[in-house]
Amino acid sequence: MMIEDAEFRELFQIDSDEHIQKIESGVLELESDPKNADVLKTIFREAHSMKGAAGLLGLKEIEGITHVLEDQLGKLTKGLTEYRASDADRIYYTLDMLKLLVEEAVTGKKANVDLAKTIAVLNGTEQLATSSVQSQVRSADNTASHKEIASPLKNEPSSEKHSDAKEAEKKETKPSVKKIEPSKFKIDTMRVDPVKLDSLLSYAGELTVSKNRIQKRATEIFDLLFLAEDQTKQWNDKKKLFSEWERYAKQFQLPPSFLESIRSLHADEKRKWDGFAQKLSSLKVKSIQDSAKLDLIAQKMEEGIQNVRLLPLSSVFDIFPRTVRDMSRELGKEVYLTLEGGNVTADKLVIEELKDPLMHLLRNSLDHGIETREEREKENKPNPARIRVGGKQVNNAIWIEIEDDGHGLDVNKIKARAIQKEIYTEEEVNSFSETEIQEIIFHPGFSTREQVTNVSGRGVGMDVVKSFVEKFKGSITIDSTFHLGTKFTLKLPINFSTNHVLIIHLNGWKYGIPTEHIDQSLFIRPEQILSVEGKPAISLGDEPIRLVYLNDYLPLRYPKETNSKSNKNLSCMVLRYNGEKLAIIIDSILDKQEILLKPFTGILENVPKLAGTTILESGEICYMIQVPELLNDVKGKSADHSRVFDETQSKTAKTILIAEDSLITRAQIQRILEENGYQVVTAVDGQDAFEKFLKSDFSLVITDVEMPKKDGITLVRNIRETKDTPIIVLTSLGSEEQIQNGKNAGANSYLIKSQFDQNVLLHTVERLLAE
Known part of the structure; x- marks a missing residue:
């Protein structure tokens, strides 16, 4: 039976997955401590809550099975029966059938679960073969889809309060008419739609890019101030011009009003320009402040969304104990699994895709690394064997380690197999370091297993691990000692947006x-x-x-x-x-x-x-x-x-002379040219430039126009009297008259600072040097 309401389907899947996972974890604890009353009470409540939810949605099969499960757990909780090792297999079998029925309720895919047999197995009236358990475990594992995990915005309440609250809600079939005090209503947790969260993170990333663009605008305002600096120099020339007019006015005895008009015109124009420069400088300061504020907001917003997306590694780690237990029994090996760092958080994207790579590494450790009991006794190794899965945060990365005390990687066997499968030649393999040989196991299709089994031998798995790591811009390292064990370390960056x-x-x-x-x-x-x-x-x-x-x-x-x-x-x-x-x-x-x-x-x-x-x-x-x-x-x-x-x-080094009295403009052009491989000599004015020009052989000259001691137009004329060296005039004076003056003096090209473009400058330099 499939749940009709889409919202309830989603909630029931999340709720059921949580209940089943907690029951599985509890049963694993009971295997080492059968008389743990707290664990018995916890899994009893989980079965009870799941039964109530199934009954509310009309899922009769799930309700019937969980009802019997609740009865069996209730007897254990009250001490009416004693917990036995065989109870674990019966409960696990029941949980696997429940997983299939939950999938049917959510997707509509027929589960084909034998209800009578499941209840008989749970009651102990029908024996369950070990092979049947393993078959059902693999079936449930293969059909399970990725979970949608609730993203906690605050700490979750205790499981007891959480379960009681759910039960109370499900028993209430009609809206309550009792008045509730608003001050007592509080939501401690909420579920966030992952799609909406992903969208928010994308917007946060776009905000960061926009922030970078705004910072670029502040730089452009700074460039405008450079142009304003050139314009300010022109006021000194205008002041000289006004002085000449005053001298002519006195010489020709013009009316005093004419002199006053000249002074007033100069003062008015100067006042307007000073106001413009001041406003431009103020705009620059405000732009920097706004950019810094936006940078802070964008950073906090991105960090906040990323923190909401963080989920504990235990979301993945908790499924491994059952897997290791079942696989070790199937392989006839004794293994003790240790989980560490489950509280370390990782991005939702990592949690969603981490299961398969870690599962492949665990299967590899169980099948290839861990020896049988007899082999370990011969090597004087303790039983059971040990596998450790751990997570930790190191600086801005998450490290996930899978370590076993098995017999380690056999480099000679790996080399022989690589040659046999023609992945590398014998000469290439012999030139590899030990680390490079060990990394051959990540090659697609590589396996040292001669025969294909249910667990390994197909040559798939380890390349999946490497692909996962590379997808998230991480790395994987191998630390293996023959006969002692192997440790795989996955290092993943925290930020992915x-x-x-x-x-x-x-x-x-x-x-x-x-x-x-x-x-x-x-x-x-x-x-x-x-x-x-x-x-x-x-x-x-x-x-x-x-x-x-x-x-x-x-x-x-x-x-x-x-x-x-x-x-x-x-x-x-x-x-x-x-x-x-x-x-x-x-x-x-x-x-x-x-x-x-x-x-x-x-x-x-x-x-x-x-x-x-x-x-x-x-x-x-x-x-x-x-x-x-x-x-x-x-x-x-x-x-x-x-x-x-x-x-x-074959290229000859080119040396370029730059004549520019503005320190900032001179340094900017010098940096552009030197970054593109040219040798650069600088001069602070026209006179300094001409003296250096006479002493050395330059391939090209770039000059400003307005400079002290000797202006750029005069410098161009002086150079033209001696050599035909290409000359570029680069200035803020862009009138047709000024450009014509530069060309008449002998300049090859005239570039305007207000229209300055790095690529245009480089193309012009390249063109003139090629002529």
């Missing part, structure tokens, strides 16, 4: 690299490139690191725009993941940002080496690089790097 990335430029495309995978960035010269085993590499300290041109390994290989970079040095970045390092050649590093990742979906879901996209504040699309997948793709492959390195070696 936004990412701190370094934005790089490559062939005109923008790419993002997560900062947690960046070891360092540097410039290298072609002569620093080594050849290690026939592959290009660089040396950092005493460590050789493989070197590749990033563009050779990405899907977008065609250039989006012409690269204006002309240098003798290569921009290099060293990436790291899981103990491995890789050096990549890029065009340039643009910025460090906090971004909201938009994963690929549909036909783009499996784009190699790319995780998704984000929109930068400029409106451009930026592609996120999957560093683990990139390192795996590069490993073992050779690359044709001659094109990149030989082309760079």
Whole structure:
């Protein structure tokens, strides 16, 4: 029978899952302490509450089974019967049948549960074979879907109060007409729709991106102040002009009113300009303050939503004791499971997808790691064997450890199996370190088991673990000692909504690299490139690191725009993941940002080496690089790097002279050019620039117009009297007359500061140097 009301279906599934889980946990405690009266009372109340809920919804089969279960538990609670080891199997069998009936009530899928047999087994009038128990356990486990877990906003009340409150609510079939004092009404907990929570988190991430854009606007206001600085210098020239007018007025004996008009005009214009500059400066301060406030609000909002999404690891850990118990009995092994750190919280996304990877690791420990009783006795190991599942928070990451005291990983067996399955050649395997050999177990389709069993041998499972870790931008390490045991450690970052990335430029495309995978960035010269085993590499300290041109390994290989970079040095970045390092050649590093990742979906879901996209504040699309997948793709492959390195070696270093009296403008242009590989010499005015020009050989000159001692137009004329060096005039004076004056003096190009664009400057430099 299926529940008709969709809301009640959802509530009944959540409620039933909680009751069944608590009964299972209680029965496990009774196996070690059969006379624990508190545990008996707890599971009795859970059965009672589940019976009441089923009766209210008209689920007769569930109500009938839970009624008999309640009777049996009631006899144990009152001491009328004694708890026996066989009671656990009967109760577990009953709970498995209840799981199937709950699924039928929620999904409508026919459960095919034998009601009479279930009640007979529960009453003890029908014996239950061990194989039947294991079969039903696997069936229930395979058909169970992911739980929807309540997200607590406050601490849950005690289970007794919670159950009593539920029972009272279910007994009341009609709305109560009794007046309730508002002051006594209080909701301690509430359930949050996960879809709404995910949507809120997405909005919080968008808010973070918007915050970054607003911060960019503050920078643009700062740039306007640079232009205002140039305009302020022009008032000094205007003041000289007014002084000339006064001199001519006195010389030609013009009326005093004319002089007064000139003074008034100058004072009025100066007052207006000072007011504009003051308002612009005030706007800059307010913009910075607003940006800081928004940054704080966005951070608190994101942290608040993430805290609501946090769920305890016990949500997953609690299902393992039953699994380990049943599997160990099936394999004929004695195992004691220890759970630690169940109160450590993780993001809802992790909790939802953590079950399968951990289950694979546990199965691996039980089947491959833990020995049989006889084998452990021969090796003088204690029985039962030990498996520990633990969780802890380390800085901004969650560590989940699965450790056993079995016989550990046999590297020789792994090597032989890898060669046999032609995953690696014998030569390659022999060159691997012990850690690299152990990591072969994560290869898809790899298994050391010769025969396929119900538990292992199919070559699936461990690659699922690695895929899970990489999906959440984490890592997994193996610590194994032969004959002593193995420990797997999964390290997962806490925050998944936004990412701190370094934005790089490559062939005109923008790419993002997560900062947690960046070891360092540097410039290298072609002569620093080594050849290690026939592959290009660089040396950092005493460590050789493989070197590749990033563009050779990405899907977008065609250039989006012409690269204006002309240098003798290569921009290099060293990436790291899981103990491995890789050096990549890029065009340039643009910025460090906090971004909201938009994963690929549909036909783009499996784009190699790319995780998704984000929109930068400029409106451009930026592609996120999957560093683990990139390192795996590069490993073992050779690359044709001659094109990149030989082309760079053939270029001649270009030296550019910058004449600019504004310190900030001078430093900004110098940084842009040097980041793109040019050598730069600076001068503080036109006279200083011309003296340096005569002493050295420059490939290009960039000059301002308004400068002390010697202005830019005069500097251009002086240079033209000696050489044909390309000259770019860069100034805030953008009138047609000023531009024509610059061209008449011999300037090759005239760029306006108010319309300044980094790419335009670089393209202009590249074009003039190529002529």
